[in-house]
Amino acid sequence: QVQLVESGGGVVQPGGSLRLSCAASGFTFSSYGMHWVRQAPGKGLEWVAFIRYDGSNKYYADSVKGRFTISRDNSKNTLYLQMNSLRAEDTAVYYCAKELAVTVTAFDIWGQGTMVTVSS
């Protein structure tokens, strides 16, 4: 079935780094744009980053620009989020999400989420 499975979350000190992965299955990964969305504890949803189906375009939220890097390996059906210079305010559940279609930026498939805690 269509599925996204995140991994790589954990506890990291402020200023540290972490790389999240999102393994896709059940659909043609290389045909869809992919996103990362996060949710701080008890808070709402915040879009983090986007990568085009072929990796040619990337966009970031201002809050993570210059610190986070989104990438993908279509040969491995895997999406990544490299997070550097982490701050306490980056503490959140991180979800990867698939776009419904190239012309519709709606998230029709979500992973289960992976928790990132930035704390000393």
Added chain:
Amino acid sequence: DIQMTQSPSSLSASVGDRVTITCQASQDISNYLNWYQQKPGKAPKLLIYDASNLETGVPSRFSGSGSGTDFTFTISSLQPEDIATYYCQQYDNPALTFGGGTKVEIK
């Protein structure tokens, strides 16, 4: 960035009631507006895309309308399983933004 103002932030209604949530964009976003449902501890689920299109498999009691800056999400007859937080999301701008959420509870 485009700001999405969702209201109310919470509501309490009885089973069978009609429930309406509004979302206002800080600028014209045409129909580039989606609605999600999120239950506690779970990932969000897409319900409506492009303001009024029902996602496959979503019950017909859910609907959406609007264009430009003002949008409405409706549950025609609230069911116990609809208890959740609902979010709108715009994609007119590459910097995607969500509304603050509406928590729906049963009275």
